[in-house]
Amino acid sequence: MRTVTRRNAGRLEAQDGTQNGAIEPAWAGTPVRPSAHRRLASHRLAAIGRSRWFVVAAGLVAVLSGTALVLAMWSSSATEAGGVITTGELKAIAGTFEWAETTPDVASTARQSGTDTASLAQFHAMPGDSLEIRQGVEVKGSGENLRFDVEASWSGGSNAAISPLEAEYVVTNSAGQILAGGPSGVSLGTPVQIEGLTEGQHELFVVVTLTYPASSDLVYQASAGSSSQVASLPVLNFAAQQVRETS
Amino acid sequence: MKSSKIGRWVVAAGLALVTLAGSAGAAWALWRSEISVSGASVGVGQVYVSLIRLTPVVRESVADAVTPATLSVTSTDAVAVSTSSDGLAIPFRVDVKGDGHTGVDYSLELPNAVPGTVAEVSLFYLFPDTGTCSAVSVPGNAFIARPGQKIGPFLGQAPDTSTNSASGTKWCLVMRLDPAALGEFSNTATATATGPGGTTVTAQDQWWAKLPPYNPAANPPFDLVLEPLFTRSSTPARPAPSVT
Structure with a gap:
């Protein structure tokens, strides 16, 4: 027996050919909502200049988080009977x-x-x-x-x-x-x-x-008896x- | 820096060689299996030829194709032949063996005798020894030969593969003086006498004798020679034995 693991984007087929269908992702991203911290920062934006960089960084995090959803990996495993490898x-x-x-x-x-x-x-x-x-x-x-x-x-x-x-x-x-x-x-x-x-x-x-x-030439025996020469x-x-x- | 470049070239050259080998018909060993087979041997056939005088026992075996086996009639035998009107009986045996498809026939040869010896004035009677080899009872069908003659051929062993041991045949050789070959001496004596009455009386007597012209005790040996003839199944049929 051997275990085969295959990663596909969105769907997984077991090695033995049966389809697992919609298998729950092992890990799936959740959309990031604007936080309370973000709302508070907008009221103080004019007074605190360096807070702009924080907003930009937060936005990048949000974009990156959305991308991670698209790249979500599927992982599963199935077991099949081991085959004989013929090498001659x-x-x-x-x-x-x-x-x-x-x-x-x-x-x-x-x-x-x-x-x-x-x-x-x-x-x-x-x-x-x-x-x-x-x-x-x-x-x-x-x-x-x-x-x-x-x-x-x-x-x-x-x-x-x-x-x-x-x-x-x-x-x-x-x-x-x-x-x-x-x-x-x-x-x-x-x-x-x-x-x-x-x-x-x-x-x-x-x-x-x-x-x-x-x-x-014939080989002569010196005395009677069975031949011993081979x-x-x-x-x-x-x-x-x-x-x-x-x- | 320089050594790392050289290393890259070595790796590249190796890959190129492997590629070339794979595409240019080269072959390399994958598995190898070996066995060894032993133990086969073939018997090398041999021959055995022997002439054995039985009383006293003297065996002569043939060692090569050049030197024959012989039976020697000694000076003691010569004396025995000379002192008995029946002669001397010599029992002997011929043992032969031919392995495989080789058979053995043989003849017995009486060489020319030295002039003035017992052998020269003897007759040789040869017959199978069925139990008693005696000079007194020579069968009527015995082979009779003189020096210089050969008796045979006789079957020693057939050319078949069933027998790989020696076969023996017992023979009786009687050596007897040949009256025709002996020197004849005769003497006649006549006596004439006149008796008292004037009667003439005559008496005559004679004797004769055949005496061998030799001294038996000083005779050189005389050999009976065994002459083997090796045969195959393809050898022409053996003629009936005779004296030639």
């Missing part, structure tokens, strides 16, 4: 995660896939294999005359961090259209930026393509920044 918002949240094998020499029915990082860690990439990892990011921005930019970057590593695998990535929209990094992708660790997204909600995907070159992707940082759009 920006959110970026991690969306779905999925991965799928794209190894060319493996039949599509034999390719592996998953929807969580645990299943991806269980996949054992061998020379000749390739994978596609999709990390969804939902970005929502609102506000007048606003647009927003997004940037995908990686901290703590690059392609060297996932050796012997190689990686490239792009940022796409939900329709698969490449918005940044295309057409062939950029190396892991290289930041990309998408500028000028319009207001609203956008579902973006950071699509990482992992490749284990077929020409790579290639960890660097941390994906996704930043959305809303900017004032001017023309």
Whole structure:
């Protein structure tokens, strides 16, 4: 709730739209009548010369008092329910995660896939294999005359961090259209930026393509058992920044 | 007085810049939101190839694509082969693993033997060890090979992603002297005598032997070499194993 006070000359409307009608003025001037003092002074006017200035001053007071009536102010107040001031918002949240094998020499029915990082860690990439990892990011921005930019970057590593695998990535929209990094992708660790997204909600995907070159040497284990070597992707940082759009 | 004029100019210039920025397409940040996504990692597949002699236990694992795993027939083995008509039985196991879509086939190769050694004059019988590896009971369908020949290919592990642990196959290798390759020695003795009645008596005997032309105790090692072949599902179908 907030109180709104409005001063008008002669009439007051409450903020909630109802008319108060003729509200009694908070203060209203009363016409000044000639006083007894004034009548007595007129009889002595000829005898007392400096009394003329007093009469002039009294007349000015009377004129000024009349003017004050014209400038009378109205004051009132009304209370209304507080409105929400929308100043815009920006959110970026991690969306779905999925991965799928794209190894060319493996039949599509034999390719592996998953929807969580645990299943991806269980996949054992061998020379000749390739994978596609999709990390969804939902970005929502609102506000007048606003647009927003997004940037995908990686901290703590690059392609060297996932050796012997190689990686490239792009940022796409939900329709698969490449918005940044295309057409062939950029190396892991290289930041990309998408500028000028319009207001609203956008579902973006950071699509990482992992490749284990077929020409790579096999990694031999010294003893039997499960493989312990893993290639960890660097941390994906996704930043959305809303900017004032001017023309 | 002078400083107050300068102050006015600074204020005016600032206002002008703000006005220009607002009308010339400049943009400035209002809100920023960031997220970090981590934790994704991929297993890097590996291979494992090992040849293990079971009596006595000697394991040789392949460490790279250059150095093979071998099973050595020692001078002690050479002596054992030479002193038994049945030869010597050597049980061994082949362990292989290929992660992901990589499979492993393998062959067993008998290199050319050093001349004058037991290996040179031996036959090698290879058959799956179903429980008892014995030189006495060599099955009729055993692979028979000589030095310089290769036996295989055999399936070690199929190229599928269902198995990421090693698969083992036990084999029995019987090494037996090849009679055809041994040196043959024969001797015939004839004795003739005349008896008291003037009767001539003649007796004849002979013996022969095939003797290895070597000293088994001084034989250099002879290696059975495991030769892995890594496969993918796109690899052509593996032929039936044979001796080549």
